[in-house]
Amino acid sequence: MPTLYHHPMSTASRFIRLVLSEYGFQVDLVEEQTWEKRREFLSLNPAGTLPVYVDDNMRVLCGPVVISEFLDETHGVLKRDRRLLAEDPFQRAEIRRLTEWFLQKMEQDVTKPLVRERVHKLLIPNGLGGGAPDSKVLRTARGNIRQHMKYLSWLSGSRQWLAGDRLSYADLAAAASLSVLDYLGEIEWSEFPIAKEWYQRLKSRPSFRPLLAERLRGLTPVSHYADLDF
Amino acid sequence: MPTLYHHPMSTASRFIRLVLSEYGFQVDLVEEQTWEKRREFLSLNPAGTLPVYVDDNMRVLCGPVVISEFLDETHGVLKRDRRLLAEDPFQRAEIRRLTEWFLQKMEQDVTKPLVRERVHKLLIPNGLGGGAPDSKVLRTARGNIRQHMKYLSWLSGSRQWLAGDRLSYADLAAAASLSVLDYLGEIEWSEFPIAKEWYQRLKSRPSFRPLLAERLRGLTPVSHYADLDF
Structure with missing residues (x-):
């Protein structure tokens, strides 16, 4: 295997x-x-x-x-x-652009700093870079969430799936990022009902189940993390 | 056009x-x-x-x-x-891995901070983030160059081109990064003769000429920048 x-x-x-x-x-x-x-x-x-x-x-x-x-x-x-990339080269370009958006831009702006401060610093020994989270970094990253959630809301409001008519890598990349942030309770879902409806569809897929069942040692997820109806 | x-x-x-x-x-x-x-x-x-x-x-x-x-x-x-990606999926994966290495990893470690400190800060007005370069950032980025040059030397010493037998995206990505650093005089070529021989081959290609002819306002390149025999 x-x-x-x-x-x-x-x-x-x-x-x-x-x-x-x-x-x-x-x-x-x-x-x-x-x-x-x-x-x-x-x-x-x-x-x-x-x-x-x-x-x-x-x-x-x-x-x-x-x-x-x-x-x-x-x-x-x-x-x-059921292909997760499209056949048309321009459609493929749009899927790749959005996949990169969530795996790189949102990652740099939001997910990576939040995970580093809130998760890695818990797990890394003190001398090697572990310790208390840096509140300034947390503030900046949290400030950036809103803009990404707005973009996600716009995409999921104007298209069936994020990059077009079909589920694609773009949806899975965005949902991967959101699921990490949601584990940490960083998303104010009530402010983003359209993105929430999209995420609910993703979360209900069988492929999502193993992620929702996983627990990190020493860090409990927010109560709604695994709820399909949150 | x-x-x-x-x-x-x-x-x-x-x-x-x-x-x-x-x-x-x-x-x-x-x-x-x-x-x-x-x-x-x-x-x-x-x-x-x-x-x-x-x-x-x-x-x-x-x-x-x-x-x-x-x-x-x-x-x-x-x-x-003359295709710049391969036909075989594993060979394509190796080209993509190295392309990403130079466009992202070397970029983060070396090229981006050096360009920001030495070029952007010259061009950006003072109140908007311009000003004198941060010597600590310069020192860290310069310290990272050596490791990337060693990896490049290893790749160009053990293969015809960086990702295999044919010129590929990997070579063009690496050469793009090196040409920026070389403009700024940041590469100690005498320490890396094998990488230098590879770069010489790249630099001699007609596709490289427009890059070598270009000059930035207010920032002259090092004397050997456009020399094919440097």
Whole structure:
């Protein structure tokens, strides 16, 4: 069985778990604490980032873009209307643009700083960068959430799915990011009813169940985290 | 004619200019100062990043990954042994991994902070974030160059081109980044003879000429910048 190195609070890992599950792949999950900089892990991915996918022939694929493009080329292309990338090149461009938006822009602006301050600092020993969260970083990241939620509301209000008529990588990337933030109770859903309706549809998919069932040691999610009707 | 919004000191812009030129495209270049956050530019790309490609039908493609994947799908695929992505999915994965390495990891570690401190701060008015470079940021970024140059030396020493037997996006992404750093005189070429030989090959290609001829107002490149025999 292929192996996926991941972390429960990594947006990119959650994104690839959703993609694999939508396409019916089974993988062995290995939790990696990237801040430990394990030599064996760095020999798989010298960039030290997650997720990393190792197939049955020990061939290695690093990072969400490389893995998702590979899965599209080798599997998605056969899935017809369940393909998570489109056939038309411009439509593919729009899916890729939005996927990057959530995996990179929203990640830099919001998810990465919040996870670093609220999760990693709990898990990392004090001398190695752990400790109390930096309230200034938290404030800035929280200030940025609103703009991303507005953009998400606009997208989900004007299209069936975020990038068009079909579920795509863009939806899974956005939902991966939101599920991390929602675990931490960072989303004021009452302010964003249209985005909420979209997220509810995503959350109800079988591919989402394993993510909703997962719990981080020492950090309980908000009470509505796993509720499909929140 | 299509339009490319770019900046002379943006790695991602240089990468796409090289790709377009290798594939024989002519484009109108429009220089964009992203820090001005022009409303018209943000309506093309709400992420506010470069490059942005607008085709003859005013269809918009944002960012180096989206543009390069689109160009591969619509043109590269017809180029046979001049294609800048491979046919084999694993080989494509390796090209994408390295392209991302230079456009993102090296960019974050080295090129982006050096360009921000040494170029943008010159161009941006004082009240809006311009001013003297932060020497601590410069020191950290310069410390990171060595590791990236070592990795580049290893890749160019063990393979014909960075990702394998053929010139690919990986070479153009790496060369784009290096050309920005070289303009600023940040690379100690005598320490990296193998990487230098590889860069010399890249620099001699016709696609490179426009980049080498370009000059930034108020910032002269190092004397060897445009020399093919440096």
